[in-house]
């Protein structure tokens with residue numbers, strides 16, 4: 001009896017193979033985004049703690065000078081208030097520089113990694129030019145505002161919000177605990193903005209790099225993979241097939257977890273139907 005021939009690697013690549021692979025890569029991207037988000041959260045907590053020390057120092061000076069009914073002119077003359085404002089501005093700038101640097105690195109890593117892995121998988125040469133192309137995808141201005149500009153815009157907003165909150169609370173006769181409580185709220189808003197930006201840009205870098213590799217591989221179509229419980233914005237695209245040059249840009253919305261599936265000739269599933277049909 002003839003021994004059953006073992007299937008080659010290429011033969012094992014059925015539609016399920018491509019789908020599982022895309023899902024696994026999407027999850028890796030999400031884990032990398034999650035890790036950066038966590039690192040960012042810790043950096044913000046450290047920054048908050050540093051500012052707490054300056055708030056304590058300010059209230060020590062207020063106590064020392066015996067100021068009871070604080071007016072704006074009194075406040076502006078306090079050395080520790082001037083120092084606190086300077087410190088806030090420095091913290092905001094320092095965090096923005098770090099946020100920008102780390103997100104740039106994450107997006108480069110995701111885009112280059114995804115593009116390179118897909119090129120290898122599909123037998124396309126990955127050259128220095130390919131790497132440059134992937135990095136261009138990572139830094140693409142696809143929302144109308146570059147991620148870097150958004151980081152600095154958010155930083156300026158945060159700076160203005162913290163400055164005005166602190167001034168308002170002190171002039172309203174509030175103590176250090178209330179200031180710190182408000183500061184936590186401000187940092188929390190800042191963190192949620194950063195977290196959303198990281199996840200949204202990571203999705204774009206990942207999906208656009210993957211799409212480019214499918215274009216380079218000469219594929220004509222992609223399927224749109226959305227979770228069964230996806231939001232109403234993505235629902236119309238779920239289980240639909242698109243011509244490769246006319247696909248919805250993923251992410252469709254902030255925190256979107258959708259992804260493209262390559263439609264590899266010979267391994268086409270029946271579960272996707274043409275969009276608009």
Ligand SMILES: [Zn+2]
Pocket residue numbers: 226230231234252253256257258
């Ligand atoms: Zn989605």
